Amino acid sequence: MGITKTESYTDQTLMLAGLFKALGHPARLAILQYISKQSSCICGDIVSELPLSQASISRHLQELKTVGLIKGEISGTSVCYCLNNEHIPYVSQFLIQFQTPNNPTCCS
Amino acid sequence: MGITKTESYTDQTLMLAGLFKALGHPARLAILQYISKQSSCICGDIVSELPLSQASISRHLQELKTVGLIKGEISGTSVCYCLNNEHIPYVSQFLIQFQTPNNPTCCS
DNA sequence: TAATTATATCGCAATATTACGATTAAATAA
DNA sequence: TTATTTAATCGTAATATTGCGATATAATTA
Numbered sequence: 143m144g145i146t147k148t149e150s151y152t153d154q155t156l157m158l159a160g161l162f163k164a165l166g167h168p169a170r171l172a173i174l175q176y177i178s179k180q181s182s183c184i185c186g187d188i189v190s191e192l193p194l195s196q197a198s199i200s201r202h203l204q205e206l207k208t209v210g211l212i213k214g215e216i217s218g219t220s221v222c223y224c225l226n227n228e229h230i231p232y233v234s235q236f237l238i239q240f241q242t243p244n245n246p247t248c249c250s
Numbered sequence: 251m252g253i254t255k256t257e258s259y260t261d262q263t264l265m266l267a268g269l270f271k272a273l274g275h276p277a278r279l280a281i282l283q284y285i286s287k288q289s290s291c292i293c294g295d296i297v298s299e300l301p302l303s304q305a306s307i308s309r310h311l312q313e314l315k316t317v318g319l320i321k322g323e324i325s326g327t328s329v330c331y332c333l334n335n336e337h338i339p340y341v342s343q344f345l346i347q348f349q350t351p352n353n354p355t356c357c358s
Numbered sequence: 359t360a361a362t363t364a365t366a367t368c369g370c371a372a373t374a375t376t377a378c379g380a381t382t383a384a385a386t387a388a
Numbered sequence: 389t390t391a392t393t394t395a396a397t398c399g400t401a402a403t404a405t406t407g408c409g410a411t412a413t414a415a416t417t418a
Contacts (some may be wrong), residue, residue, distance in 0.1 A: 143375030144375090145372070146374095167375090167376085194376095196377075201375095201376080211376080218386065219385045219386060220385095
């Protein structure tokens, strides 16, 4: 149905899935890397960095903001975006459980 | 368009985005956690663990397998799935760049 | 061989995502 | 006030995802 049975999962699982989902698009990864590369806040010159329209970049930025991966602040006519790394540790921590050695007797 | 301009990104970015995307659904996170919880290979009793139909679970398993997050091996009439942690370090490594301290002069 | 079991795939419907041009809104500059 | 600049939002079209019932496939068992 293209709709997810969200009521069946814990809040934590839903939150993590939301973060992963936001990270699950190459444009958003590129945006995050570009913002992270800058030492200070950058503004909408992401548009000139990526081969997407202003409208599309803006939508991706909103998605990243919604899940809390970036913050934005109006400054004049432009908007300054920067990383919000608050949630990154949860994501990294979650992945650790999958870093145990592969079971050698299993699915060779 | 619901289609991504994949030709604009590096293979590495596309691969990471694919992994994040696969992780970006609560059912798939739940499946991974369930598989990881078992000490040995488990089979399709994931179906009885999650509130999804056999067809839907099977689809999610295929997606996880496609991006290489799990491996599957036929054993009798059933199929044994287990984690493939091969790609996890890339994902974790990628996230490290975002773990630098937030710029305090930026987007208070 | 026929039935059973376990899983994958097909076909479909509902919803979501992606992208963009056009428009709107809000702040600044002329 | 009127332009200009910058970014968000609207509307639309194309494609993707999610989910399930039904069916197919493949190995096992009777």
